[in-house]
Amino acid sequence: MTISSVRTGIVLLIIAGLASAAGTLILQRPMTGPEKMQRAYSPAMLHWLDTLGLTDVFHAWWFAALLALLGVNIVLASIERFPNVWHYFARPYRRPEAHFLTGLPVQREIPVDDVRTGMDAAERAFRRTGFKPQRIGDGPEASLYVEKHRFARLAAYVVHASLLLIFAGGITDAVWGYRGFVALGMHDETNQIELSSGMRKVLPFTIRCQGAGQENYPDGTPRRWWSKLVVLENGREVKQKEIAVNDPLVFQGVRFFQASYGSTGQVNSLLLTATPRNGSGPAKEFELRPDETVPLDSETSVRLAAFVPDFVLNGNQIESRSDQPNNPAIELTVDSKQAGTSTVWLFPRFPEFSHPEKSPYAFHLRDLQTGYFTGLQVAHEPGQWLVWAGVLLMGVGLAMAFYFVHLRFWVVPVSDGRGRLVLWVGASASKNREELEKRFGRLVEEIEAGLKTDCAACGIGAVAVPERV
Amino acid sequence: MDRTLNHSEGLSHARGNAVVALVSLAVVFLLTNALLTVAKGGSLFTEQNLLYVALVFFGASAAMYLAYAVTGVERYIRAASPAMMAGLMATTLAVGHRWYVAGHPPFSNIYEMLLCFVWTLAALTVWVEWRYRLRLVGTVTMPLAVIGVVLIQLLPSEVHPLVPALQSTWLQIHVTLAMLAYAGCAISFALALMFLIKDGVGTDTFLIWTSALGAAIYGGFMTRLDASGGLRVAAWDPAGAHEIFVAERTPLMVVLPGLGGIFLVVMLAILVPLVLNIAGQRSQNSGLRSWGTRSFFLALLLQVVALLAFLVRAGAGRYPSPQAEGLFSTSLAASPFIVAGLAGSVTASLLCLLLVWRREGLESMLPRAEYLDGLTYKTIGIAFPLLTLMIAAGAYWANRTWGSYWSWDPKETWALITWLIYAGYLHMRITRGWRGRRAAYFAILGFAVVLFTFFGVTYLLPGLHAYA
Numbered sequence: 001m002t003i004s005s006v007r008t009g010i011v012l013l014i015i016a017g018l019a020s021a022a023g024t025l026i027l028q029r030p031m032t033g034p035e036k037m038q039r040a041y042s043p044a045m046l047h048w049l050d051t052l053g054l055t056d057v058f059h060a061w062w063f064a065a066l067l068a069l070l071g072v073n074i075v076l077a078s079i080e081r082f083p084n085v086w087h088y089f090a091r092p093y094r095r096p097e098a099h100f101l102t103g104l105p106v107q108r109e110i111p112v113d114d115v116r117t118g119m120d121a122a123e124r125a126f127r128r129t130g131f132k133p134q135r136i137g138d139g140p141e142a143s144l145y146v147e148k149h150r151f152a153r154l155a156a157y158v159v160h161a162s163l164l165l166i167f168a169g170g171i172t173d174a175v176w177g178y179r180g181f182v183a184l185g186m187h188d189e190t191n192q193i194e195l196s197s198g199m200r201k202v203l204p205f206t207i208r209c210q211g212a213g214q215e216n217y218p219d220g221t222p223r224r225w226w227s228k229l230v231v232l233e234n235g236r237e238v239k240q241k242e243i244a245v246n247d248p249l250v251f252q253g254v255r256f257f258q259a260s261y262g263s264t265g266q267v268n269s270l271l272l273t274a275t276p277r278n279g280s281g282p283a284k285e286f287e288l289r290p291d292e293t294v295p296l297d298s299e300t301s302v303r304l305a306a307f308v309p310d311f312v313l314n315g316n317q318i319e320s321r322s323d324q325p326n327n328p329a330i331e332l333t334v335d336s337k338q339a340g341t342s343t344v345w346l347f348p349r350f351p352e353f354s355h356p357e358k359s360p361y362a363f364h365l366r367d368l369q370t371g372y373f374t375g376l377q378v379a380h381e382p383g384q385w386l387v388w389a390g391v392l393l394m395g396v397g398l399a400m401a402f403y404f405v406h407l408r409f410w411v412v413p414v415s416d417g418r419g420r421l422v423l424w425v426g427a428s429a430s431k432n433r434e435e436l437e438k439r440f441g442r443l444v445e446e447i448e449a450g451l452k453t454d455c456a457a458c459g460i461g462a463v464a465v466p467e468r469v
Numbered sequence: 470m471d472r473t474l475n476h477s478e479g480l481s482h483a484r485g486n487a488v489v490a491l492v493s494l495a496v497v498f499l500l501t502n503a504l505l506t507v508a509k510g511g512s513l514f515t516e517q518n519l520l521y522v523a524l525v526f527f528g529a530s531a532a533m534y535l536a537y538a539v540t541g542v543e544r545y546i547r548a549a550s551p552a553m554m555a556g557l558m559a560t561t562l563a564v565g566h567r568w569y570v571a572g573h574p575p576f577s578n579i580y581e582m583l584l585c586f587v588w589t590l591a592a593l594t595v596w597v598e599w600r601y602r603l604r605l606v607g608t609v610t611m612p613l614a615v616i617g618v619v620l621i622q623l624l625p626s627e628v629h630p631l632v633p634a635l636q637s638t639w640l641q642i643h644v645t646l647a648m649l650a651y652a653g654c655a656i657s658f659a660l661a662l663m664f665l666i667k668d669g670v671g672t673d674t675f676l677i678w679t680s681a682l683g684a685a686i687y688g689g690f691m692t693r694l695d696a697s698g699g700l701r702v703a704a705w706d707p708a709g710a711h712e713i714f715v716a717e718r719t720p721l722m723v724v725l726p727g728l729g730g731i732f733l734v735v736m737l738a739i740l741v742p743l744v745l746n747i748a749g750q751r752s753q754n755s756g757l758r759s760w761g762t763r764s765f766f767l768a769l770l771l772q773v774v775a776l777l778a779f780l781v782r783a784g785a786g787r788y789p790s791p792q793a794e795g796l797f798s799t800s801l802a803a804s805p806f807i808v809a810g811l812a813g814s815v816t817a818s819l820l821c822l823l824l825v826w827r828r829e830g831l832e833s834m835l836p837r838a839e840y841l842d843g844l845t846y847k848t849i850g851i852a853f854p855l856l857t858l859m860i861a862a863g864a865y866w867a868n869r870t871w872g873s874y875w876s877w878d879p880k881e882t883w884a885l886i887t888w889l890i891y892a893g894y895l896h897m898r899i900t901r902g903w904r905g906r907r908a909a910y911f912a913i914l915g916f917a918v919v920l921f922t923f924f925g926v927t928y929l930l931p932g933l934h935a936y937a
Contacts, residue, residue, distance in 0.1 A: 006900045010893050017889045024879040024926070058877040156899075170875070179873055246869050257872045379872030387874060391861040398854040431899075434843065 003069075004076035012070045019066065023057030030056075030198060064174075071167050074160045088153050088406070094136045094145040096410050096426065106437060107426040108444050112451065115140055115413045118423045121450035122411045129443055131409070144411035152404035152430055158397030165390030172383025179380075183373045184209035185264065189232065193378045206232040207256065210240075212374035214261050225261040227374040253380055260375035265323030266290075267307040270330065271367035274302070277360055285366065288332075299337040300360055306331035309370065311347070325370050334359045406430040409443070423447070489548045492529050496552070499525045516570075517622075519563040524618045526556030527591070531611035538608050538823055541830050546604050550595075553607060556614070557591040564588050576644035580621060585644070587617040589652035597656060601844060605834060609659035612816045620809050623802045639866035646859035651919050653852030654887075657845050658916035661909040664841040667832055668906060672825055673746045673758055676765050679821040680743035683772065683814040687736035689925075690807065691729075695791075699724035700732060702783060702807065704790060705800035712803055715792055723788040723797050728779060735775045738768045762825060769818040776811040783807075806924055842905055845912050846898060853891045860884050883922040890915045 002008065026049060027040055037046060037055070046055075053060035087093075093100075101107070112118030119135075122144055126133040131146045180193035180201060189208035192200050210228035217223045224244055231239040231251045241249040249256040267290060274296050275283040286294050293303040310321040311329035318329075330346040342358040348365045412424045425444060429436040500522065533549035536542070564584055567575040575581035594610045597603055665675075693701045704713045704721040713721040742765035749757030783804060787796035801808055824831065835841065863881070864874040875881065894911040897903040903911075 006896055010896060013889050013893050017886045020877075020882045020886055020889075023877065024882045248869075248872065255872050257870070259871065377872045381868075381872070381874070384868065384874060388865070391864075394857060395854070395861075398857060402850045402854060 003073060004080050006077065009070070009073045009077060012066065012073055016066055016070060019057055019063055022054055023063075026054050026057070028056055028058075030196070067167065067170075071164060074163060078157055078160050082157065085153050085157070088150055092145075092147065092150070093408075094134070095143055096412060101412065101414065101424055101426065104426040104428060106428065106433075106440050107424065108440075109414075109416055109422040109424055110444065110447055110451070111416075111420055111422050112413070113421070115142070115421070118413060118421075118451070119144065119411065122423060122425070122447050124450050125443060125446035126409070128446060129439075133409075133411075140413070143413070144409075146407075146409040148407040149404045150406055152400050152406045155397055155401035155404070158400060159394055160397075162390045162393035162397055165393060166387050169383035169386030169388075169390060172386060173381045177379070177381045177383060180378045181259070182207070182376050182378055184212075184227075184376065185371055185373050186211065203254065204233075205238070205251065207376075208232060209374055212261060212372065222261075225258050225374070227258055227261075227376070229256060229376075253382060255379050255381075257377040257379065258374070259377040262373065262375070263309060263323050263325055264371040264373050265309045265320065266371045267304070267330075268369040268371050270304065270365065270369075273364045273366060274361040275364070277362055296361060300334065302332050302334050302361075302363075304330070305333040305343065325368060328368060330365065332363060334361065336360050405432055405435070407436070407439075409440075489533070489544055492532055492548070496525055496529045516563050516566050519559050519566060520618060520621060523556045523559035523563060523587075524615065524622075526552050526559060527611055527614045527618060530556060530607060531615050534605070534607040534611050535823065538605065538831055538834070539827050541834060549607055549611075550598060550604075553591060553595060553611065557588070557595060560584070560588045560591060560618075574641045574645075576641050576648075582644060582648065583617055583621050585648045586652060587614050587621065589648045590614055590617070590655055593652050593656050603660075603836065603844070605663060605831075606656065606659050609662065609820070610655065612820070613655065616809060616812050616816060619812065620805050623805045623808055639862055639869065643859060643862040643866055646855050646862055650852050650855035650859050651923060653848055653855060654891075654916050654919045657848035657852060657912050660841055660845040660848060661912035661916075663835050664838055664845060664909045665906065666824065666828075667835045667838040667841060668909075669832075670906065671750070672828055673750050673761065675821050675824055676761060677743060677746045677750070679817050680739050680746065680765065680768070682817055683739040683768070684736055684743060686810045686814045687732055687739060689810065690732045691736065693807075694729040694733065695724045697724065697726070698730035699726045700728035701725075701791075702799050703803040704797040705803040707798055707800065713797070721790055721792055721797065723790045723799050725779075725782045725788055725799070728782055731775055731778055735768070735771045738764075738771045742768055765818070765825075766822065769815065769822065772811070772815050772818060776815055779807065779811060809924065838905070842908065845909065849891060849894060849912060849915075853888075853895060856884075856888050856891060860888060880922065880926045883918070883926050887915065887918045887922055890918055 027037055029037065032040075041049065049055045053062055057063055096104075110118070112121075119142060123133050123135075126144070126146055131148060133144045133146045136143050136145050178195055178201060180195040182190060182193045184190065184207070186209060189206050191203045191206040193203065195201050208230045210230055212225070212227040214222050215224040215226075226242055226244045228242045229240070229249050230237055231249070239249070239251055243249045243256060243258050245258045248258070270288045271285065272288055273283045273285045284296060286296075288294055288302065288304055290304050290307075293301050295301045306329075308318060308320045308329040308331075309323055310326045312319050312321045312327070321327075327347075327349050330348075332344040332346065334342050334344055336342070336359075339358050339360055344359050344363055346363055346365055348368070351364075407427070407429050409425070409427045412426075414422060414424045416422045425440075425447065427436055427440045427443075530549045530552035533545045533552060537545035537549060564575060567581060567584065571581075575584055590610055591614055594606050597606050690700070695701055701722045701724055704723045705711075706713050715721050742761045745757050745761035745764055748754070749761050780801065783799050783801050785798075787798045789795075790797055860881075863884070867876070867881075868874040890911070894903075894908065894915060897911065898908055
């Protein structure tokens with residue numbers, strides 16, 4: 001079992017498979033937060049998993065080493081076996097020798113009257129079945145050689161080369177590529193992105209969001225997200241594009257993808273009406289922003305104390321289920337010189353929720369504007385073209401491996417054991433022996449039929465030579 | 470001598486006619502019954518109706534295949550193929566209907582993918598039967614198709630518009646290739662099983678592996694065992710026909726009292742024939758083996774009980790939840806994978822018992838072992854390039870959508886593991902000349918991983934592929 005043997009390759013494949021499986025069964029950092037990891041595993045267990053690199057399998061040094069070993073195995077195995085295959089190209093075996101004639105498993109002997117009629121009949125039979133025979137040598141020494149799909153012998157090398165290309169692309173991206181995320185509010189700009197490792201990266205240019213939005217299906221589920229992005233270099237606008245899911249902006253090899261769109265969970269402004277409780281005067285409509293105090297009359301003012309976009313009570317703890325304003329809750333602080341300070345909760349989904357007696361006004365929400373952000377996935381993958389080239393090459397290689405067979409036929413006039421003149425016909429294929437035998441049978445029939453029409457006198461059937469394996 | 474032979478042949482023919490007539494009658498009865506219901510209200514060509522027709526025909530076909538496997542009466546199999554064709558036609562119409570209604574090819578959720586899987590499975594079976602004159606494949610694939618159609622009926626079927634990430638032709642290419650590849654793997658699995666039967670692998674080995682499969686399935690259920698002996702399943706909102714979520718990706722669970730305990734008992738009962746058969750095989754003790762077979766039968770009965778108990782409990786009633794106050798209803802539709810696991814385990818055990826009873830008859834019906842071996846290799850030779858292209862198309866799509874062609878999410882990783890296993894199979898076969906049993910075991914392992922990738926990953930290891 002050397003580093004270049006198939007067995008080593010298989011063992012490496014199995015280990016890679018097991019390691020990958022472990023990477024899906026064990027919770028992985030940094031996708032899983034540290035708290036969740038601590039909840040899932042005991043401290044001792046977590047320590048061992050971390051030490052063995054099992055909590056981030058796909059970025060562990062030993063996993064990379066495993067893939068590298070697999071690459072080395074493929075290269076060495078290919079180098080070791082290549083000379084054998086190269087023979088089919090450098091020195092095609094056109095003229096078989098005596099030991100080959102006896103040893104070939106698929107062969108027949110067809111009696112003929114003279115070499116020329118026999119060879120002509122064989123040649124015609126080949127042409128009728130779609131092959132191009134070559135005549136090797138002249139006169140009585142002449143023989144026929146037919147070959148098809150010689151390139152199929154290279155299939156395994158093509159597949160392995162394609163794997164190496166994919167590896168090369170993956171390594172290129174692992175070393176020089178990066179992936180990150182950036183969330184931009186309307187008209188925000190930044191030149192920093194948060195990498196998936198948690199680090200920040202500064203880009204050599206600035207990206208600005210000019211606008212973003214969501215289009216919905218009639219049932220309210222999102223159909224399309226879009227963002228208008230502008231690239232700025234040294235303060236100058238150099239590129240602009242409206243991106244959507246599956247249609248990114250590319251600048252200097254860095255791609256910006258529309259990944260998400262949603263509410264920031266922060267309120268921008270509220271439109272409220274305040275109705276005096278004691279019936280003195282009309283209802284007032286006013287706009288309220290965070291960190292802003294709005295006077296309602298000479299004695300009373302109101303400000304926003306808290307905003308919960310998706311209100312839920314967990315025990316007696318107020319929490320937000322999400323950042324989407326699904327069930328907003330608004331906490332107002334009302335300062336009144338007479339009645340003192342009171343807290344008013346507004347639940348637009350539940351308007352019947354009662355106000356405290358203390359507040360001199362009753363409030364009603366007319367409109368709610370929350371902030372929106374567009375979530376952009378940022379990726380730089382200089383190696384991806386190697387990967388796609390590898391994928392295409394692998395398609396070619398697999399097609400060669402499974403759907404093309406290197407076929408060879410030989411026809412040699414010889415005298416058989418009893419001194420009769422016969423055409424020795426033999427065939428070999430790189431795979432699929434059964435199919436070869438069928439084709440060979442048809443070819444022999446074709447030659448015999450050709451001989452019969454050629455010379456009605458030679459009505460002797462073919463003699464099958466028992467197979468020697 | 471001649472006369473007795475003729476006589477017995479005549480008898481089996483007469484019996485064959487009777488069974489075919491009975492099954493045909495059942496088909497006609499079920500279809501007429503359904504037609505009457507349809508006539509009372511609503512349209513004829515709905516997806517539900519088409520799938521019902523497919524179910525009836527696949528069921529009839531599975532019954533005929535099994536009857537042929539048991540008795541060897543030629544007439545059964547001649548009835549099985551047309552039934553399978555009729556089922557395939559109905560499935561084709563259902564797929565077409567779905568495509569028309571949704572306005573996009575039906576690959577966007579697990580319901581639609583399962584529909585396509587069943588279609589591909591039936592189509593491939595018809596093709597293998599026609600091309601290679603290999604008629605017993607349906608014995609394995611038709612029960613699979615029946616489970617598939619039942620599962621389809623349970624899954625939420627409303628046409629959802631596509632979320633932005635799924636609006637890509639590449640996704641459709643990816644899923645089409647996946648279904649073709651997986652159906653190819655299923656066929657190679659059936660062929661490998663047949664090879665092992667023909668090659669004389671002991672019936673007790675089949676019993677051991679079937680028990681192990683059953684124990685693994687019930688072991689999976691044990692992750693849902695509640696401290697009170699109940700079974701945690703997702704709650705179901707009958708009005709909206711969907712699960713209830715308390716937070717993002719956290720569905721509301723309800724506890725079905727007692728079921729967890731029942732499942733635990735069934736798992737232990739499955740372990741008994743497993744242990745007995747392994748011990749019997751080790752010690753060559755025929756007494757142990759016969760007890761192994763008996764306990765296997767008992768475990769099968771218990772599994773049927775567990776299946777029925779689950780159907781009754783989950784089908785109706787309101788149950789408490791550990792997450793919230795009050796009682797909530799659930800539905801079979803909320804736990805399609807539990808239903809699939811229960812039904813799959815029962816089916817596997819039934820097929821295995823068929824082998825116990827009819828070993829010699831089955832062997833004589835199968836073609837040469839080398840032929841089956843070669844055919845398994847050929848099927849994998851078709852499935853493997855499809856698997857490769859499927860992974861490539863998925864990577865290309867992910868790259869266009871998320872900017873990353875490979876992110877090691879569980880489904881991706883398991884697809885890669887499947888690919889590695891079949892790559893290993895091909896290397897062993899081509900360069901080391903592995904033939905026969907070792908190759909067949911490899912093919913079976915490959916399909917087991919395919920099943921895990923398709924169901925297990927979706928169910929147990931959620932990731933980016935959460936859409937499916």
